[in-house]
Amino acid sequence: MSTVPLDNTNKLLPDVNDDVTQGQSTMQKRVRQRLTSRRATAAAIIIAVIWTVPTFGLLVSSFRPEANIKGNGWWNVLTDRQFTLENYADVLSPGGSQSPNLLSYFVNSLAIVIPGTVFTLVLGAMAAYMFAWGRFRGKDSLFIFVFALQIVPLQMALIPLLQLFTKVLKFGDFQVLPSGTYAQLWVAHTIFGLPLAIFLLHNFIAEIPGEVIEAARVDGAGHSTIFWRIIIPLATPALASFGIFQFLWLWNDLLVALVFSGGGADVAPITQRLAEIQGSRGGEWQRLTAGAFVSIIVPLAVFFGLQRYFVRGLLAGGLKG
């Protein structure tokens, strides 16, 4: 599979972590030495420090006892060496209604994000396949129209979509997408993710060699067989790249959650809870620091574990939001 030159968009851009140092001429080495002069290095280190210290301070603080967090700055840890896991126990445990109860919201985030990503990937790939290999009139203009939908900020859709879910899709007492469940969030996220999904996956699927698909057709395979047996396996790298992106985007979302989740512990994601705690008890730093770290641990794990795919997705599709 890796021998098929499918990944056109990405191949043109060298991998972010490529080490190009091999086989350099002495000339280039000298150029390099001049460019990475001492001042440049110093500037780079300053930038790296500014970019890292805020997160580091949060992490350190999350392990300090409440009195210490509120009493002095986290940079005092060298002299004030007291650490505890109590903050994490506190924010995660399902205490009374006053407790952050973050474990519950953490589960909600997973329950929203996993189906939301799967739905978008499957429906997006199906449409992308037809736009790439189907034969029908008006294909190109329809594709451009779907591409153009990326322009519509999701703010444009929120008010009517909420009305649609709560008023129009309701027959008597029966709500097609019941409030108080994840269903509305799944559908909303899927809708907002589709234009980019279709566009990116189309670019990839269209590069699959036509002979492969023709051969299957001659053997009498229909579209569904071709799609599941050939397209999906071959498009795995693109699905992975976009999937990671969609996963992170949904995990980090706040706006869609605020509008569709209702805000309770049974549906709302962790971002929403964290925003709530910030609004109502902004001085509870022992909770905020530990809570923030719980909420960013999954994206950070995905980021450090799958950085390569993450960067690829970024280079291929730009950024969403």
Add this chain to the structure above:
Amino acid sequence: MEDFADKGLQVVVGLAIFAAIIGLIMLVVDRAPKSGREKLQVAGFLAPALILLAVGLVFPALQTSYISFTNRNGEFVGLDNFVWMFTQPEALVTLRNTLIWVVLVPLLASSIGLAYAVFIDRARGEKALKALVFMPMAISFVGAGVIWRFVYAYKGAEQNQIGLLNQILVWLGQEPKQFLLDAPENTFFLIAVMIWIQTGFAMVVLSAAIKGIPTEIVEAARLDGASAWQQFRNVTIPTIRGSLIVVITTITIGTLKVFDIVRTMTAGQYETSVVANEMYTQAFRAGEPGRGAALALVLFLMVLPVVVYNARLLRKQKEIR
């Protein structure tokens, strides 16, 4: 625990229903009569995505456009909401802030990202240095809000500071400052958070572009005796111009839609609101869907030219390839 079992069940049921729908579609398109089979197959693959987009994005966007001409009771009021937006001081502040955001964030994030990419190009430990600056990309805006509110945290002058920035002020012999409360400079402290997040994106894309510059060009410039700065101005910048524009436009679009940072750090108070946040406040908190819709429409009109420009540029690049 019962609670989690319940949530898990919801996810399983959701996925099962989805799988059933997809399975049904595949079954129907496979069993279709020979005549018109192709058409039915095309329709079956495209229908789910297109119906969702039509119902969830196209139609709502049109409806929002209409709502923007109505008042809180749903009566048609012509341009009243837009007049409100461009005459009332509180709405004008929102527009002014959005303008400041959209000028500063793309400019500074791209410049810092580019500088950093150049400084660390082929330096030792490049990979790790990149990850440090890139990491904020994976963190949610809400998480970033907590991180930075902690950096900006304020305590009276007689107390120990717990916010790093105020501690630095104290070390420099200054009075501690309420960074997020004092207008108008508080907007700039919010903007810093967005720059912190977006710089990594700019850096990664631009770094990939820099590595794509043919070595012959660099060598030729070097043989001609160009200084590092001249090389940067006359070789690097023109060669990566395309990527630079994509980065700037992408960050511009993201900045126009910025919501979470303002929502979680100040909730738009103290004269820090931006269009996307005010849209949410008006539509879902203040009971003014008309004003909210009008703001969403203005947001759309601001994003539109940037996206069109970006799309045209991408198409041109594709043609060159």
